[in-house]
Every structure is written in structure tokens, then in C-alpha cells.
Amino acid sequence: MISRKSLALALFGLMLASGTALAQSNEIRIGVALEPPALDPTAGAAEAIDVVVYQNIFEGLVRIDQSGAVQPGLADSWSISEDGLTYRFVLHEGITFHDGTSFDAEDVKFTFDRLLAEDSVNAQKALYAPISAVSVIDPATVEFTLSRPDGLFLFNLGRGDAVIVAPESADSNGTEPIGTGPFAFVQWDRGSRVVLEQYGPYWGDLPALTKATYLFISDTATMTNALLAGDVDGTNNFAPEALAVFEGNPQFKVLVGSTEGETILSTNNRKAPFDDLRVRQAMAHALDRQEIIDGATYGYGVPIGTHFAPHHPYYLDLVGTYPHDLEKAKALLAEAGYPDGFSATLKLPPVAYARLSGQIIASQFAEVGIKLELINAEWAQWLEDVFANKDFDLTIISHVEPFDIGIYANPDYYFGYDNADVQALNETLNATTDEAERQALAQEIQTVIAVDAVNGYLFELAQTGVWNAKLDGMWQNAPVEGVVLRDIHWVE
């Protein structure tokens, strides 16, 4: 009995001594669901890496702003040759890495030589394949030579995969990232949090925040409690089913924006019956997008009719190409030789939007006689089956890469769409730098793949952030992966 009493006393004492610590007005604690496996954005695809480091610790020659436009970064300016094959960058001078070493053109050359090397483990190496040479003109000038024009070259330079790293620290960036950004890495308590601190000698405008802590909270109910209790100040992308708790609460703001995630019912075009256009059209007619969006994202997604982000200026609204029409779907199936429908499998990765959409689509398809067997897979297995071995009928996945319509020009890609016209169009698009022409080409591809019903086009994933109402400067949209801290500040 004594032990119980003293324990209770000790507990009480601790409680009195504590009280929830209030955040300083220049510090922030951000809750994120996934912990990055490492902190080097040039050696892994995990979005969680960019969430912590992109534009905070690491910077590229250019940076992507909130609207998705390219802005000067470590390079103050650049010029492009007439033929679109030579890019010359003038670097900002006097920049230092967080370990004190100086930044110059040699670091740029090192970064890209490393990225393009044979043993490179950069997850987006293919995006930089057009680079044939990087040469140092002088310490403040660097020149890129391309083997072919690339309309997305500047944008790709602004991605997390192309941030500039120093030869002194490149190998240890995974555990102790050293960049040029406004925040320097302080510590990583694995499984728990990463702490960043404002980097005093930063070359640009100093951010308002002096300290940022990322807390890894994977459980939705726990994140809700942590927000309500004030243990975290915000989260950039919260589970849509939990938003209702915060929407009416004046202490919080809910920011609903767009992402680059086209969520599609990926279809194995190599395989019967999906190699038959009529079958794919029938499936498109059987889909009821609004029902899927309401059920799988609590209404937060935007319907799409092709593989393109609706907020992009090149976007063409093709949602009406194959309207929800069960009779038409049945007729097309009968025409294709499946009057009673057919059976197929639907492999679902472990994300809520996929698992929920899958159930809804299965019931929608059942109405026209297509019987889907749902197979849940974890990520590694999904990647292996669907992506590497192409062993699947249907799957649901959000393609989060910006401007990734080029995947339709790759017949070896997992959904196996092989159309020479699209391949030719895409090649022209890549080689075109004129905006109007690019737009026309991109829209033509969008139309062809929509009409061909290559995949079932479902919705664009929303970004749903929940933040303390006194915080400002967060990105509402996510044109690239990341939680950019530079403009975030507390207002009274």
C-alpha cells in the first residue's frame, strides 16, 4: 500500500511541476505521419525526406515556388542558348554550407557528376539524362550542355533530387545533412523527431522561425490529440476523415490545396481483356468519380479525366469523355465479347485512398458484371509485383511526380501503354521550349490518353493541412514535395 501511495504522490508532483510548455513565438513543431528513412534527398524517393529537408536544409540552383514556378535559387540568373542545348548559370557568391565550407561552381559540377555517375543511386536519375556535360567556367559560372532540348530542365533542377551537395559531406548527408539552406540540421532522434535551427550566416533573407521540430506521429487519432493539446503546431497533410474536428475550431486553420498526385485506376494494357479498347471504355463508363471521391477522400479530391494536374495551366478538362453510364458500359462489354462481364484482380497498396477507392470501384464494376478480387499488398510487395514484375490486372495509385505525362511514352512502364503517336508527340514536347507550342502538345497527349482510356482517371489528391490559427506562410498547394519553412511565421 505504501508503494501505491508514494507513486501517486510522485505522479502528482510531476504533474504540478510540468504544465504543457508553450511554444516560443519563433519556434514550430510540425507533426508528420512518416519518418524519413534517411535525410539525403538525392539518394531516395521517399517524400518524407523532402518534407524535412527540401528548401530548408538543401537548396538547388533554382527553387520551385508555391505556384510551381521556377525562381532563382543558388543561381542568381541564367541564360539559355538559342538551340536550347546550353544553360549558363551565374551563381550567387559568398554562400557557405552549414559546415562552413564555401559553395562555388565546383560543388555544382560535383553534384551532377555524382548524380549521373554509373553507381548513382538517385531515384530520379532518368530526369537528368539529357545532361551531357557540366563545366565550370569560373567559380561563379557553370554551364550545362544537354544532348537534347528539355522543356522541363529548369523545373527538374529545382526538385529535391537535384539539390547541391558538397564533396566533403555528400556521403554522410543521409544521417547528418549539410546544405546551404536557411535551416541547419541539429539532431535526429530516430523514431521520434528531427530538429532544425535557423542558419545565421544564411545568404538570403533569414526566415522568421529560429527552430523547427518535426515530430513523427503515424496514428491519426494521436495526431488529432497532439494538435488539440498543443503538442504540435500543425501538420501539412492530415487524414481527411479527421479534418471535421478542426474545421469549426477557431484555434485551427484547415488549408485545402492541390498536389501533383493524379490518382488512377492503373490498368495492365498488355493483358487481355484490358488490351481491348472497348473493355477499357466500358470500365471508364462504369466509374462514378464523385462517389469515389466522397467515399475515399471525404470529398477532398478533384475529379480528373486524364493524367494531368487540374491546377496546371496546360490542363484540359476531359472528365466528360466517358460519363458514368452503366448501359453503355454493358453494351461495350458485350461488343468486346464479355456479355456477362469478367473477373479480374485489383492490387491495392497500403494507403487509405487506394484501399477505400478499391472497395467502391469493386462495387461499381460489379454493376456491369466485372467481378474484382481485392488484394491488399504492402509497399515493398506492391512495388515488386506491380512495378517491377508487371504482375497485376488493375491497381490504384497516385502518381505524385509533377508533369509526368511522359510515362505514357514509355512502353516498358508498368501499365504498358504502347502508342507510337504519343511517343512521337512526347518527344516533340520534350524538345520544345515555346510555351504555347508546349501547351498544345501536352493537351494533345492528354486527349489521346483520355480517349484511349489507358487508365481509369479518378481524382487529384488534395493536400489537407491543419495548422494553429496563429501561423501564417504555409504552402496551401504542393507543387513539389516538401514543407517549406521559409515563409512560415507566427502572427498575433
Added chain:
Amino acid sequence: MGVTFLALYFFRRFAGFAVTLFVAALIIFLLLDLLPGDPARFILGINATPEAVAALRDQMGLDAPAHERFFGWIGGMLTGDFGISTTQRLPVSQLIAERMAVTLPLSLIAMVVSIAVGLPMGILAAMRRGKATDTALMVLAQTGVAIPNFWFGMLLTLLFSVTLRWLPTGGFIPWDEDPGATLRGLILPGLALALPQASILARVMRTALVDITEQDFIRTARAKGLTKSEAIWRHGVRNALLPVLTILGLQFAYLIAGTIIVENVFYLPGLGRLIFTAISERDLVLVRGATIALVLVTTLTMLVVDLTYALVDPRLKGRDA
């Protein structure tokens, strides 16, 4: 005689311990090898070129034959080298040690609370056997077993963190930064973990005591003039500790390995979450290193319990090995 018996008893337990470890290592290795999914592809995602994936596989040493990797692993462990995590690029032993700084104190807090609450409950219930106190305590214990610990944890959070704001909703502050804050963060998860354990302990303690009350030596004690409570307190409790010790050993092993859901609810960087993440990221080196560490802790705990038996129970010494 007694000494020889003890020596043999100890030797057998140690041999069993070593064999268990080896078999466990073999099973872990084989199962992980059968697991579908390419760790390199997982790290690099869906846009990586085949060349980049091949380069990473090579870096990670995934292409060596299975027997080479198995014996390389065993050999490494014998010298204390558990390998390098493929996703985090850090020594597995360091990662496990970091997590133990959370899991061990958390398990200890849960153990202490469950012993401090569960044993007195069980003893009291046995002393008041058949009375209202007994019934009330056992209903309480039954409820404690029935309530999932993570759900109890959420209720605790709602009350103490969200409403009263006395304690944090979770998270782990390193010990060297602010030990008070560290401890505060472990109180709610410790309580959540302790609830079912204390309930089980109370029931086991009560049952063991009740069994003993019906034995001759207690009757003798009563005949000498002790009250029922005095008899139980002086002669019963020590005898009832044997089954309780077994349960405690099992509970400790469970707490070290099985706290993942509670760790998730309180976002604590414990061993359970480490293994869970490592499995989903196909960090096979880390998974097998951490799993074998768990096997080690569990078998060690059981070994200690077995050895304690021999010391606590004088009857064991008299027997033949």
C-alpha cells in the same frame, strides 16, 4: 548432491538457450529471405532506372548467395557486429541501443506499476475471498484484461493531455536533455501498458493464494492461532510467488517486444516501431538484427526465471537432475 544438481540444471538451461538462439536465427533468416519485395526498389521508388536499382543492390550486398549471407551474419553477431541498416546506414546495434533507451524504462515503469497495483489487489482479494471486496476487485481485474491497452492509452491522453493538459500526448525527449520531461512522457504509456498486466497479476496472485489457503500448512498455521489473513500474509504469499514469477517473466518479455501499438499511440521511438518500420521498408539487416535481439531478451528473461526458480525453491535442489 545439491551442487551437482544445480550445475547440471544450469548447464541444461544454458544449452537450451544457445540452441534456441541458433534455431531462431535460422528461422528469421529464412523467413526474411522468402519475403517478397526488393529493398533497393523500395528505397528508390517508381521512377528509378533499373541501373540505379542494380547499383544500390550491389551496394547493399543483396546479390551474394544465401548461405554466405547467413554465415556472414552469424559470424558478425558473434563478434558483436549486427550489420549496417540498409535504409538508415547506421550500425544495427546502435539503432537497437537507441530504442532500448525508450523501451527498457517504459517496460520497467509498466512492470513496477503493475506489481505495485496487481499484487496487493490479488492478496487483498484472496484474503477477502468470497466477500464483496473480492468480487469488486476481480470485476475490476476482468475489466482491466478486457480493455485494450492502446484504447486505454487514448482515454488517458484525452483526459490528462487534451483536457487537463498536465502531461504531453506523447513523444520522447532524450534523457540527457531533460530527464523530468522524459519521465513525464513515459507516465501515460506506462500506465496504459500496466493496466492489463496488473489485472493479470492480480488474478494470478489471487488464484495462487487461494490454492495455497487450502493446503495443510496453512491449516496448521491457523491451528496455531493465526487469523486467516495473518496465515496468508506470513506463509502463503511467499509460496504463491512461484507462479507469479513465471507470469512476470512472460510479461517482461512481452513488454519489450509487444508494445508497438502503445508506442504508436504515444509516438514513442521504441523497439516495436523500429521493427515495424524496418519490415515495411524491407530493411532486412535491421529486421533480423532487432528480431534476434528480441529473441535474446526473451530467452534470457526465461533463463533468469528458470535459474531463479532453482534458487527460490529449495525443493528443486533435492531432486534428481
